Amino acid sequence: MTFLEKQTDPTAPLHxxxxxxxxxxxxxxxxxxKFFKHIMQNDSFLATKCDECGKVLFPPRLYCEDCFIEIPxxxxxxxxxxxxxxxxxxxxxxxxxxxxxxxxIMAMIDIDKTDxxxxxxxxxxxxxxxxxxxxxxxxxxxxxAREGTLKDIVNWNLI
Amino acid sequence: MTKVCVIGIGxxxxxxxxxxxxxxxxxxxxxxxxxxxxxxxxxxxIDSFITCAEDYWEGxxxxxxxxxxxxxxxLRPCCTVCGDGIYGLGNAAMQIQTGLMDxxxxxxxxxxxxxxxxxxxVLHAMDPIYDRPVSGPVERPNYAGLPSYPEENPKPxxxxxxxxxxxxxxxxxxxxxxHFLKTTGTTEExxxxxxxxxxxxxxxxxxxxxxxxxxxDHVMKSEYCFKPLKRMDISPNVDGAVCFVLANxxxxxxxxxxxxxxxxxxxxxxxxxxxxxGMEAEYARKSAEMAYKMADIVQPTxxxxxAEIDDRFTYKExxxxxxxxxxxxxxxxTLLKEGVTEIEGDLPINPSGGSLGVGNCLEATGLQKSLEIxxxxxxxxxxxxxxxxxxxxxxxxxxxxxxxxxxAIFRRG
Numbered sequence: 105m106t107f108l109e110k111q112t113d114p115t116a117p118l119h120x121x122x123x124x125x126x127x128x129x130x131x132x133x134x135x136x137x138k139f140f141k142h143i144m145q146n147d148s149f150l151a152t153k154c155d156e157c158g159k160v161l162f163p164p165r166l167y168c169e170d171c172f173i174e175i176p177x178x179x180x181x182x183x184x185x186x187x188x189x190x191x192x193x194x195x196x197x198x199x200x201x202x203x204x205x206x207x208x209i210m211a212m213i214d215i216d217k218t219d220x221x222x223x224x225x226x227x228x229x230x231x232x233x234x235x236x237x238x239x240x241x242x243x244x245x246x247x248x249a250r251e252g253t254l255k256d257i258v259n260w261n262l263i
Numbered sequence: 264m265t266k267v268c269v270i271g272i273g274x275x276x277x278x279x280x281x282x283x284x285x286x287x288x289x290x291x292x293x294x295x296x297x298x299x300x301x302x303x304x305x306x307x308x309i310d311s312f313i314t315c316a317e318d319y320w321e322g323x324x325x326x327x328x329x330x331x332x333x334x335x336x337x338l339r340p341c342c343t344v345c346g347d348g349i350y351g352l353g354n355a356a357m358q359i360q361t362g363l364m365d366x367x368x369x370x371x372x373x374x375x376x377x378x379x380x381x382x383x384x385v386l387h388a389m390d391p392i393y394d395r396p397v398s399g400p401v402e403r404p405n406y407a408g409l410p411s412y413p414e415e416n417p418k419p420x421x422x423x424x425x426x427x428x429x430x431x432x433x434x435x436x437x438x439x440x441x442h443f444l445k446t447t448g449t450t451e452e453x454x455x456x457x458x459x460x461x462x463x464x465x466x467x468x469x470x471x472x473x474x475x476x477x478x479x480d481h482v483m484k485s486e487y488c489f490k491p492l493k494r495m496d497i498s499p500n501v502d503g504a505v506c507f508v509l510a511n512x513x514x515x516x517x518x519x520x521x522x523x524x525x526x527x528x529x530x531x532x533x534x535x536x537x538x539x540x541g542m543e544a545e546y547a548r549k550s551a552e553m554a555y556k557m558a559d560i561v562q563p564t565x566x567x568x569x570a571e572i573d574d575r576f577t578y579k580e581x582x583x584x585x586x587x588x589x590x591x592x593x594x595x596x597t598l599l600k601e602g603v604t605e606i607e608g609d610l611p612i613n614p615s616g617g618s619l620g621v622g623n624c625l626e627a628t629g630l631q632k633s634l635e636i637x638x639x640x641x642x643x644x645x646x647x648x649x650x651x652x653x654x655x656x657x658x659x660x661x662x663x664x665x666x667x668x669x670x671a672i673f674r675r676g
Contacts (some may be wrong), residue, residue, distance in 0.1 A: 107292070111283035130391040160574065162538060163393055169534050193437030194490040199382035199398070199429040201596070210397070210434045210489075212537075220538040224398040231490075236445075254396040 132252070134251065135166045138180070144171040146182075147244055151218045153179040162220025185242035187213040189225055190221060192235040207231045213260060225259040239263040268515040268522040269358040269673065270366070271301025271508035272637050274664050277472045277622050281502040286321065286374040290314075291333040293504035294370055298335065302518055303366060303393055305335025309508070310364040312336035315344045315351040315371040315626045319384050322377065334506070343389050346530075347371070347659040348505065348630030349669035353528040355509045364653040365511045372504035373624035381500065385432040389664050393399040394537055433497065433664050435537070437489025440578045444491060444540040447593040449581060451491050455482035457577040461613050464606060465620025467647035468635075472501045472622045482577075496577040501622020506632035507637075522642050522676035526654075527560070529553025533666030547573075547586035547658060548667040554656075554670040555588075563588045563656075564610065569639055569649045570656040571632035573668065574617040583658060584612065586644065588668070608649055614639065614647045630657030633671055640675040 111117060132140050135152070142150045152175045153160045154168035160237040162183065169172050192211040198204050226235055227243060240260040250256040271298025275289045298305050314330045317362075323329055324468075327343040330336065344351045348371035355367035378384060389395040444447060458477050465474035477495070485495040513524045529575035531549035534540050551563070560566045570589060574580035589610060590598050598604050604612035615621055615635035624631055636655035637646045653675045660668040 107288075114282070117282045124322065128391070132392055136284045136392050163536075169536070169539070191438040191441045193434050193441060193492070194487065195434040195437065196486070197431040197433070197488050199380070199386060199431050201382060201431060204430065205428065208399075208430055208434075210430060210438065212438050220536075222538055223394055224399065236441075253394060 132167050135164050140256070143256050144246070144250040144252050145247065147185055147205065148182050148240060149185050151181055151215070151220065153181060153184045155179065158218070160218040162215045163222070164216035166171065183215060183217045185238055185244065187215040187222070189226065189235045189238045189240060190222045194231045209235065211240075211260065224257060227259040227261050265360045265362065266512040267316070267359050267509050267525045268512050268520070268676070269280060269507060269525060269628040269637055270505075270510045270515050270520050271297040271303065272296030272634055273300055273506045274470065274631075274634055275504045276470050277501045277503035277624060278629075279472055279499070279501055279622065281374065281376060283377070286372060286377070287329075287333040287373065289502065290370055290372055291503040293372065293506040294334045294368065295669060297368070297506035297508050301510075301520070302509060305368065309335065309366045309368050310340065311342055311353045311358055311367045312339060313355055313367065313369045313586060314341075315346055315348045315369070315630070317626055319387065320373070320378065320625055321373065336368070340364075343436070346667070347626050347628060347661055347669055348660050349528065349633065349657060349671045350530055351631065352507060352509065352525060352629075352671065353530060353673050356525050359509060359511050365514050367509050368506060369509065369630070370504065371630045373500070373627045373629040374502050375500045375623075375625055376502050382431045385431075386429070387665055389432060389536070390462055390535060392617065396666070397430075398432065421628075431488075432663055433492070434489045434635045436497075436576045437492040440492050440496070440576065443578045443582050447581070447596070449578070449593070451493075452483060452494060453596040453599065454477050454577040455479035455579065457574060457580045458482050458619050460599065460605060461574060461580070461617040461619040464614050464647060465616025466615075467606075467645065468616050468621065469645075470503075471616040471620045473499055473620050486657070492576065497606050498538045498575045498618035498623040501624050503622070503624050503631070504629060505627050505634050507630060507633065521546055522640075523637055524674045526674045527554035527556070527558030527672040528670060529557070530669035531667065535666070537664065540666050544582050544586035544660070544668075546666050547583050547660065547670070548588070550668055550670040551587045551658070553621060555671050558672040558674070560654075560672065566654055567610070567656050567672075568652045568654050569614060570610040570658070571615060571617065571635045572656070572658045573628065573632075573660040574613055574619050575623055575628070575660065575662055577619065580612065580617065582658070586623060587656070587658060593635055606649060614644065614649060623635045623662075625662070627667060629657060629671070632657040632659060633673070636673050640673055
C-alpha cells in the first residue's frame with residue numbers, strides 16, 4: 105500500500121470545479137478558403153487532382169498527402185455537390201451521452217467525380233431505412249445566408 | 264544492439280470514479296509500486312522519466328510541467344510523450360539503446376472521471392473546418408457558473424445555443440463498424456461475442472472494473488447508440504495509472520531480475536482526413552510490421568502466444584486481429600467462434616478483459632495491455648494465466664477519431 109491511510113468517507117473529498125476558456129479562430133487555410141468562398145457563390149464544390157497518383161482530392165488540397173507533391177493551379181476543378189452514401193449510422197446520443205431530441209442520420213458521403221468524401225447529416229425521418237448507396241445532394245443555405253463554413257451545408261437531401 | 268528489459272511494473276486499481284484521489288496521487292501510487300517492484304530508487308537509479316499524456320485529457324496546458332514531483336523526476340531528464348503509453352515504451356527503449364540512459368521510467372494514466380465534457384473533448388479532436396461542425400451546435404456549455412463569453416460578445420462564434428443537439432463523436436465508430444461488418448461478412452452478434460469473452464475474462468482480473476457474465480443476447484438487446492454500434496459494444500471509461508521501468512539488459516542482470524525483453528515496437532499514423540482515410544486499421548498493420556521486423560517474428564500466428572489488442576469497441580478487436588496479421592481478412596470472427604481467442608485457446612486475446620472488461624483508460628490503454636503481457640510472461644496472472652506464455656504482443660489505438668497506434672512485443676528471457 106503506497107498510502108498508509110485511504111479515504112473511506114465518500115462525503116469528505118473536496119474539489120475545485122473548473123472550466124477552460126478556450127475559444128479559437130481556426131483559419132480555413134489556403135485551399136479551404138478557396139473551397140468555401142466558391143461554395144458561398146455556387147451550388148457546387150471544388151476538388152484538386154494530383155498529377156502523380158491521379159487521385160481527385162476532396163476536400164481540395166494544396167498538396168497530395170500520398171505523393172507529397174504540390175498541386176498546380178490548373179488542377180482545381182468544379183464537381184457537383186452530390187454524392188453517394190457509403191456508410192451511415194443512426195446517432196441517438198448527444199455529446200453528453202444523453203438522448204438526442206431526434207435521432208440523426210450521420211453519413212460518410214462519397215462525392216461525385218472525386219476520390220474523397222464528406223461527413224454529413226441525411227435529411228430523413230426514416231431511421232429504419234438502409235441508406236447505403238443512396239444518392240444525395242447537398243442542401244445548401246440560401247446564397248445570401250452563406251458564411252463560408254461547413255454550416256453552409258445544412259444537411260443532405262435524398263435525390 | 265543493446266537489449267532492453269522490463270524490470271518493474273506498478274499499477275493502481277482501475278475504477279470508474281476516483282473522487283478520493285487526484286491525478287498526482289494515482290501517478291505516485293503506480294510509480295512507487297513499479298520502483299519497489301524493480302528494486303530501484305528513482306532519485307538515484309532512474310536516468311530518465313517519460314509520461315504519456317494529452318493536455319486536453321488532463322485539463323492543463325503544458326501538462327509536462329505538472330509531472331516531475333509524483334514520478335520522482337524532480338530536476339532530472341523528464342518529458343511527456345503526447346500519445347499512448349506504448350509510444351512511451353518505444354521512446355524509452357530508444358533512449359536506452361543510445362547508451363545515454365540505463366534505466367527509464369514510463370508512466371501513463373487516466374483520470375477521465377474528472378473530465379465533465381468527455382464527448383466534447385473527443386469532438387475537439389475532429390477537424391474543426393471539415394468534420395467537427397457536422398456534429399451540430401458548438402457553443403460551450405457553462406459548467407462552472409461563470410460567463411462562457413464576455414459580456415460585450417455574449418453570442419457563441421458559431422452555432423446555436425442548444426447543446427443537447429450536438430451528436431456524440433462516437434458516431435464515427437458506428438460508421439466504421441458498418442464498414443467492418445460489410446467488408447468482412449461479420450455480424451453484430453459475432454461482435455457481441457467479443458464483449459461476452461472480454462467481460463468474462465475480467466472476472467479473473469482483480470483490477471478490472473467492468474467484469475460481467477453476459478450473453479451475446481444481452482449485448483444485442485442493449486440500445487443502439489450509433490447503429491449498428493450498441494451501448495454494450497462500447498468500452499466504458501475508467502480511471503487508473505500504470506508505470507513501467509525499462510532498463511539496459513546488464514542492469515537487469517545486476518539486479519538479479521529475470522529479464523523480460525521489449526523485443527520490438529512500432530508505431531504508425533494515417534492521415535487525419537476522414538474524407539480520404541481508409542477504415543482498415545492500416546496504422547495497426549504498419550506498426551505491427553515494424554515491431555515484427557524488429558523482433559524477428561516471421562509467422563506471428565505461430566510465434567505469438569497471446570495478445571492484448573485494442574478493443575475500445577467490440578468490432579475493433581476483430582478488426583485489429585486481422586490488421587495485425589493474427590487472423591486472415593474476415594476470419595477473426597471464426598477464431599472467436601472456435602474459441603481460439605479464449606484464455607484456454609491457441610491464441611488468447613485480451614485475457615485481462617481488455618478495455619471492455621478493464622475499462623477505457625485513454626492514453627494508459629497501451630500500458631494496461633503491456634502490463635497484462637508482463638504479468639502473463641512472469642507467470643503472475645493467477646486464474647487467467649496462459650500456460651507457457653513466452654511471447655506476447657500489446658497493441659493500442661489512439662482512439663476516435665485518430666488513425667494512429669502502436670505495437671509492443673515482449674519475450675520472456
